[in-house]
Amino acid sequence: MDNSLDQATDIVVEAFANTPNLRLRETLISLTRHLHDWVREIDPTMDEWKVAIDYLTRTGHMCDDKRQEFMLLSDVFGVTNLVDQLESRKANDGATETTVLGPFHMVQSPRRDLGAAIMSPKVGDPCWVAGRVLNIDGTPIPGATIDVWQADDQGFYDVQILDEVDVGVGRGLFTADEQGSFYFRTVVPAPYPIPTDGPVGELLMATNRHPNRPAHVHFIAEAQGYHSLTTHMFVEGSDWIEADAVFATKRSLVVPFSWVDDRTSAAEKGLPNPHREARFDIHLARMS
Amino acid sequence: MDNSLDQATDIVVEAFANTPNLRLRETLISLTRHLHDWVREIDPTMDEWKVAIDYLTRTGHMCDDKRQEFMLLSDVFGVTNLVDQLESRKANDGATETTVLGPFHMVQSPRRDLGAAIMSPKVGDPCWVAGRVLNIDGTPIPGATIDVWQADDQGFYDVQILDEVDVGVGRGLFTADEQGSFYFRTVVPAPYPIPTDGPVGELLMATNRHPNRPAHVHFIAEAQGYHSLTTHMFVEGSDWIEADAVFATKRSLVVPFSWVDDRTSAAEKGLPNPHREARFDIHLARMS
Numbered sequence: 399m400d401n402s403l404d405q406a407t408d409i410v411v412e413a414f415a416n417t418p419n420l421r422l423r424e425t426l427i428s429l430t431r432h433l434h435d436w437v438r439e440i441d442p443t444m445d446e447w448k449v450a451i452d453y454l455t456r457t458g459h460m461c462d463d464k465r466q467e468f469m470l471l472s473d474v475f476g477v478t479n480l481v482d483q484l485e486s487r488k489a490n491d492g493a494t495e496t497t498v499l500g501p502f503h504m505v506q507s508p509r510r511d512l513g514a515a516i517m518s519p520k521v522g523d524p525c526w527v528a529g530r531v532l533n534i535d536g537t538p539i540p541g542a543t544i545d546v547w548q549a550d551d552q553g554f555y556d557v558q559i560l561d562e563v564d565v566g567v568g569r570g571l572f573t574a575d576e577q578g579s580f581y582f583r584t585v586v587p588a589p590y591p592i593p594t595d596g597p598v599g600e601l602l603m604a605t606n607r608h609p610n611r612p613a614h615v616h617f618i619a620e621a622q623g624y625h626s627l628t629t630h631m632f633v634e635g636s637d638w639i640e641a642d643a644v645f646a647t648k649r650s651l652v653v654p655f656s657w658v659d660d661r662t663s664a665a666e667k668g669l670p671n672p673h674r675e676a677r678f679d680i681h682l683a684r685m686s
Numbered sequence: 687m688d689n690s691l692d693q694a695t696d697i698v699v700e701a702f703a704n705t706p707n708l709r710l711r712e713t714l715i716s717l718t719r720h721l722h723d724w725v726r727e728i729d730p731t732m733d734e735w736k737v738a739i740d741y742l743t744r745t746g747h748m749c750d751d752k753r754q755e756f757m758l759l760s761d762v763f764g765v766t767n768l769v770d771q772l773e774s775r776k777a778n779d780g781a782t783e784t785t786v787l788g789p790f791h792m793v794q795s796p797r798r799d800l801g802a803a804i805m806s807p808k809v810g811d812p813c814w815v816a817g818r819v820l821n822i823d824g825t826p827i828p829g830a831t832i833d834v835w836q837a838d839d840q841g842f843y844d845v846q847i848l849d850e851v852d853v854g855v856g857r858g859l860f861t862a863d864e865q866g867s868f869y870f871r872t873v874v875p876a877p878y879p880i881p882t883d884g885p886v887g888e889l890l891m892a893t894n895r896h897p898n899r900p901a902h903v904h905f906i907a908e909a910q911g912y913h914s915l916t917t918h919m920f921v922e923g924s925d926w927i928e929a930d931a932v933f934a935t936k937r938s939l940v941v942p943f944s945w946v947d948d949r950t951s952a953a954e955k956g957l958p959n960p961h962r963e964a965r966f967d968i969h970l971a972r973m974s
Contacts, residue, residue: 401767401771401933401934401935401936401937402771403768403771403772403775406764406767406768406771406933407764407768409764409933410763410764410933413764413893413895413933414893414895416893416894416895417892417893417894418894419892422892422893423893424728425728425730426893428724428727428728429724429728429763430763430764432720432721432723432724432727433720433724433763433765434764434765434768435720436716436717436720436721437765437768437769437772438768438772439716439720440712440713440716440717441772442713442769442772443769443773444769444770444773444787444916447760447765447766447769448757451754451756451757451760454742454745454746454756455746455749455754455756456746457742457746458742458743458744458745458746458747458749458756459746459747459749461743461746461747466739466743468739468742468743468746469736469739472735472739475698475717475718475721476694476695476697476698476701476718476722477721477722477725477735478735479689479694480691480694480695480722480725480726481725481730481731481732481735482732483689483690483691483694484691484725484726484729484730485731485732487691499732604705604707604710605701605702605704605705605710605711605714606704606705606706607701607702607704628732645689645694645697645698645701646689647689648689649689
């Protein structure tokens with residue numbers, strides 16, 4: 399019962415000392431110390447602490463199978479990016495840089511043939527995206543899987559506008575050909591705000607922070623024997639490219655989406671002329 | 687876009703720098719630094735981080751109007767106790783020590799007359815509880831309000847056994863008389879485990895921690911012109927008194943519940959002879 403302000407942290411650390419799993423034990427003891435350090439630094443009243451508890455509760459209540467408000471909170475606190483940075487520094491040199499998964503990978507992407515349109519290229523800037531999945535030494539990886547998802551030209555994912563589009567629009571699961579190549583038709587995505595109708599939006603509002611992300615296309619590339627890789631391709635010149643609300647932009651992932659004026663090539667690709675084209679190669683590291 | 691591991695914390699601190707409310711700004715910047723320090727120390731994989739996000743989500747989903755799992759989580763991490771300790775060190779010397787509110791003050795206590803039974807004294811050890819609400823110099827505070835709630839002799843609060851008892855059983859809202867005195871009939875509460883059917887119970891299980899709290903009666907004392915005070919009276923000799931799962935026991939709050947054998951006094955109090963009696967004076971500090 400040695401309960402004093404001096405002892406208030408050590409008694410909790412001691413309580414966690416018998417955790418059988420060493421990784422869990424270290425994690426919880428470290429959390430206890432850092433959490434208590436924060437609380438001691440800000441020295442809150444119990445009423446203030448209840449505001450924090452209420453905030454976490456409302457964040458939990460905002461989560462369902464279509465919305466992960468806690469991951470969004472982690473995103474705007476830069477923790478998701480930090481974890482990605484920590485993890486990716488262990489990755490093999492030469493692999494494509496990773497970035498955050500984001501909150502919109504909540505439905506299975508429909509399997510599509512190479513060259514297919516993941517959304518109708520009739521609204522917005524029609525666009526051809528092509529690339530290859532390669533080993534870090536540049537060898538193609540035939541049969542690699544490329545999972546793609548993106549917002550439309552207004553910045554909306556399918557799941558946000560299900561009264562207008564079917565689920566799966568703007569998504570595609572592709573298999574690379576014998577040269578490791580993948581390619582598909584789409585439109586150039588627009589920048590968009592992360593969802594602001596929940597506790598995370600409230601936080602951004604209270605802190606004078608904007609909710610916007612620069613335009614991007616999500617990728618997960620996988621191949622047998624390789625580390626799977628989660629990343630974005632960012633649209634060069636997009637608004638917010640220097641001020642991503644979730645801190646996930648990396649220079650090596652910014653790609654030009656140039657206008658191409660070539661009637662023959664456009665006809666071959668099934669796209670209007672002119673249209674825009676972006677190229678994104680993905681280098682995977684072999685599992686050791 | 688200066689997004690590197692070195693910069694991953696500073697870019698978030700910078701993003702919060704324009705928060706208009708100074709207290710909120712300091713709190714969030716301090717949280718960012720301590721949270722990132724923890725994450726850098728444990729160096730999690732993204733998969734591990736998702737386990738944490740899922741844990742928080744399930745904790746939020748466990749909360750409703752009868753259950754506050756996040757406060758319970760704060761309790762078992764000793765944070766509620768820490769905040770209480772931080773707040774109470776600012777309190778005036780001479781006031782009764784405070785302790786945590788706990789998760790069961792979720793319904794309004796029914797208004798009762800002095801001497802009333804807050805639960806039937808027929809099951810368990812019948813008990814008389816009496817005390818006075820006093821200024822820190824010992825002057826009575828007539829008309830002070832005393833909000834009381836407690837578990838029964840099996841360790842259950844009304845809200846946990848609503849198929850057996852009415853809401854309000856084990857609770858009472860009393861008004862002190864002209865001498866600042868309050869008194870009521872009840873049974874001696876039993877120790878009990880905090881709820882273990884949610885994420886907090888999962889945490890205790892995974893860390894080999896027991897969920898038990900020593901037997902206690904909750905009090906909130908309030909009077910006009912005084913700081914209101916939230917505390918417990920602990921039952922001397924109770925199991926777990928040296929190992930409270932939520933770290934809330936304080937030596938000054940442990941009170942003997944002695945057997946009294948006095949036929950006349952028992953008859954006056956409307957209790958069987960013998961019965962137990964506990965005395966708990968509450969000293970409030972005047973608002974300055």
